[in-house]
Amino acid sequence: MSKDPALRLAAEVSATLADLIKEIRQRAAAQAAAQNPAPHDPVALLCIAQRLVDQRQRRHRFFPDEIFHEPAWNMLLTLFIAYQLRQTLNTKALVSTAGAPVTTSQRWIEHLDKLGFVTRAIDPSDRRCIEVSLNDAGHQALTRYLQDLTKLECE
Template identity: 30%
Template sequence: MPRDLAGENGGRAGQDKAVAKASQLLAVLRRRREVMPGLDCGDPTWEMLLDLYVRKAEGHAVSVTSACIGSGAPSTTAKRHLGTLEDRGYVARRSHPADRRSTVVYLTEKGSASLESLLAG
């Protein structure tokens, strides 16, 4: 669970607000793909971060495959963006707790705190 940022955004209420804002942003980004098909103006890294943030708040584990699909980018592009996020310490990977053949990706403390700070404003 993301750390409590009570001094920065009102604790749990601020966290809930940030998750709601992230969900709204994801909905707009995904709707844009439907309304404007073929227009390549997406940001796979941003969509991946928002998706991971919302899924973490909902208590869902996210496979690498699911994170890549959630980015809206081709698999190789999404994996490259995921690698960049991992190199910079915003996400990490580990074996799936129930299926060792699968890998899950999750936001690190740095990733969660950064998104909460950004979305709280």
């Protein structure tokens, strides 16, 4: 190594900068990993589903209700959230999330059952109520969809 003090100082500064750049990259990668958890993380998928529900509800502040008529999708997202939180919903509670008339929502629940996405069962504590839950096929389909969304967010 040269004995020239300017060259020595330049080499030291260069090494220090290289170390700083390495540390900044490591911190940025750790921060990105914290903000974009693995797509298979159930908590991350729950957050995405909740964000979708919030976004869908916010639309109604700016646009008329009739242009967003997707009761089945609203119910599927709600059922996914309930599934992740290990909660059950009765028909009345689920219908209230659909944004559609009760009879329309009930028809959609029946259709989702026929399609194999949800399961209906009589509430053991109140036989007048029917519980609706996302079954394994419905959960897997929504999980794959939400995982696919995480790929879009990370690209």
